[in-house]
Amino acid sequence: MTDDLHAIRRHKLDLLRARGDAYPNDFKPTHSADALHKAHGDKNRESLADQPLLTAIAGRIMLRRQMGKAIFVTVQDDGTRMQIYATRDGLGEEGFSALMEWDIGDIIGCEGTLFKTKMGELTVRASALRLLVKSLQPPPEKFHGIAAAEMRYRRRYVSLTANSDERDVFVMRSGIIRHIRDFFHARDYLEAETPILQPIPGGAAASPFVTHCNALNTDFYLRIAQELYIKRLLVGGFNRVFEINRNFRNEGISTRHNPEFTMLEFNAAYHDCEDFMQITEELLHGLVVQLTGNETITYQGQTLDFKRPFARLSPVEAVLREHPEISEEQLHDEVFLRSRLASEGEVDTAKLSLGELQLLLFEYLAEFSLIQPTFLVNYPAAASPLARRRSDNSDIAERFEMFAAGRELVNGFSELNDPDVQAEIFRQQAAKKSAGDEEAMHYDDDYILALQYGLPPNAGGGIGIDRLAMLLSDSPSIRDVILFPQLRPVGGE
Incomplete structure (x- = not known):
């Protein structure tokens, strides 16, 4: 299935290349999503309508849903999400049709006006959209992350998104x-x-x-x-x-x-x-x-x-605190220390001094207890x-x-x-x-x-x-x- 999705995305990129539209580098955002939320997130619908803000943002498509004649797109920009509202009237037939072909994971640029929906969500009403980067790899399932820890480490560039x-x-x-x-x-x-x-x-x-x-x-x-x-x-x-x-x-x-x-x-x-x-x-x-x-x-x-x-402790004090059955006299007895370390699996202690034996026993018996x-x-x-x-x-x-x-x-x-x-x-x-x-x-x-x-x-x-x-x-x-x-x-x- 993943190979089929990759092939579909590859075909879309081939069409973009044929039109000369692949990977443009001339879109300049005027605002970041984070800056817009900080500056305007607390404003009400009326104040935004009275003082309309023209903006240009860019981000990766994380969600897309169609509601009647409109499409809501959520993009992520440097870790912050912003909603985009797109209609045929706002984009024109060609722009709206192009949006329908774009995929989750694509990076887009949006020009438009800031407003708030009836639900109170800060949104950009799109007047123009551009595909900036075609994502050839389908994202993780529903973009909720990569389940296997090793895959998160190997593909950090995906899991961070x-x-x-x-x-x-x-x-x-x-x-x-x-x-x-x-x-x-x-x-x-x-x-x-x-x-x-x-x-x-x-x-x-x-x-x-x-x-x-x-x-x-x-x-x-x-x-x-x-x-x-x-x-x-x-x-x-x-x-x-x-x-x-x-x-x-x-x-x-x-x-x-x-x-x-x-x-x-x-x-x-x-x-x-x-x-x-x-x-x-x-x-x-x-x-x-x-x-x-x-x-x-x-x-x-x-x-x-x-x-x-x-707090402050010596290795001896830490062992005594964790193991009261051991006496301080025993912790100064090299024969006892070597015997106890042998029971912990440490066998090569012949050349260790008294202090080194005490420190090694601390590592076995008490280090974990220093919370x-x-x-x-x-x-x-x-x-x-x-x-x-x-x-x-x-x-x-x-x-x-x-x-x-x-x-x-x-x-x-x-x-x-x-x-x-x-x-x-x-x-x-x-x-x-x-x-x-x-x-x-x-x-x-x-x-x-x-x-x-x-x-x-x-x-x-x-x-x-x-x-x-x-x-x-x-x-x-x-x-x-x-x-x-x-x-x-x-x-x-």
């Missing part, structure tokens, strides 16, 4: 990014652009994508994080820097993970971990208030309260290769992660700026990589050289924009907030 709620998610996402930019610009942060192609994938523990530059005959890695280049900018004298950009990690795909994702990274000289927890609270609280008008949101049936200050906005603090230094160690306990890093709805949203820490300590940690990471740990960091000579010139004391933070958009739009999957998520090729095994 058909589903206003889906469109609203991406309007919100754009608003999130705009708010973040305004937040940091107002605090004198420089917005930077750092390389996507990098000779060494640094700034995070992740498996990278590899590509090749023909001009340099050199392999490069797609960036896994912006962090090390932003800190180079602090060495260069910029005290406050942020970047919103794409990162790439060659790892799993799930409802929370996409190989290509958007991150906010921000660093400020003469700040520490405590300062950045306050900045994180201020940013997220302000964002929630701006988008919702209050301090709470609902995510998948759960109410999340972003009132400041957020309300919560800072996880007192991170093991062994799991934080770029973070400054606490002065009173070198086994603990000055680091936090912020969780909400049982997932990590923010990672931040006081940055390690001692070149010798950082070099030793890089050597340890390189040894792990040589031993088979694909996510261990490389040794970055140039970054160590930068630190030797002097990196001011500073703190840095990173926020996953996609997960933040999921939370604020109440979306269950990361694919719902990425316009074109990665999918297996059609026909692929």
Whole structure:
């Protein structure tokens, strides 16, 4: 059936081509549908009749119905719908007959006069109509959307037209990014652009994508994080820097993970971990208030309260709160921790320190329980290769992660700026990589050289924009907030 409809539409396009009427590019709208509704939606029929407005609009045909000698057409223009009223007297026989041949999905231009129907609907009384784009593909059934989620992701260009709620998610996402930019610009942060192609994938523990530059005959890695280049900018004298950009990690795909994702990274000289927890609270609280008008949101049936200050827990405290049958003494017993992790399916724990064992058990037993906005603090230094160690306990890093709805949203820490300590940690990471740990960091000579010139004391933070958009739009999957998520090729095994 779909092939038959496509063939009919193709035949109509052939007729247009024969007349030289296919795909014109000289129609200029004078108003958008949204602007007309905002300016005239509250006016009554009489005021519109007393001061008639000539207008020209364009949009995609979403609905069409014939009522006697008139046709009502609903078009959609940049997400807003407008009704058009067309008659033979208004268009002439040729124009009216042409309208009868047009299809749902076609893009048209309309000139006419604004009025309100007896039902109070703002409408354009058409004096001229033009077909601007012939749609060759029939739309989804009744244009109500694409039922299968995968088809929505593959054909986002169709589902955005058909589903206003889906469109609203991406309007919100754009608003999130705009708010973040305004937040940091107002605090004198420089917005930077750092390389996507990098000779060494640094700034995070992740498996990278590899590509090749023909001009340099050199392999490069797609960036896994912006962090090390932003800190180079602090060495260069910029005290406050942020970047919103794409990162790439060659790892799993799930409802929370996409190989290509958007991150906010921000660093400020003469700040520490405590300062950045306050900045994180201020940013997220302000964002929630701006988008919702209050301090709470609902995510998948759960109410999340972003009132400041957020709660704080260590990995040990989080496990004890969720599992009171476990004692604090047991959580400081490496034998117990390894045994319990083995029962959870984690078997390779022989080389992990006490703090790493505690953190791993937290991920198994308690991470999902952090529903309300919560800072996880007192991170093991062994799991934080770029973070400054606490002065009173070198086994603990000055680091936090912020969780909400049982997932990590923010990672931040006081940055390690001692070149010798950082070099030793890089050597340890390189040894792990040589031993088979694909996510261990490389040794970055140039970054160590930068630190030797002097990196001011500073703190840095990173926020996953996609997960933040999921939370604020109440979306269950990361694919719902990425316009074109990665999918297996059609026909692929």
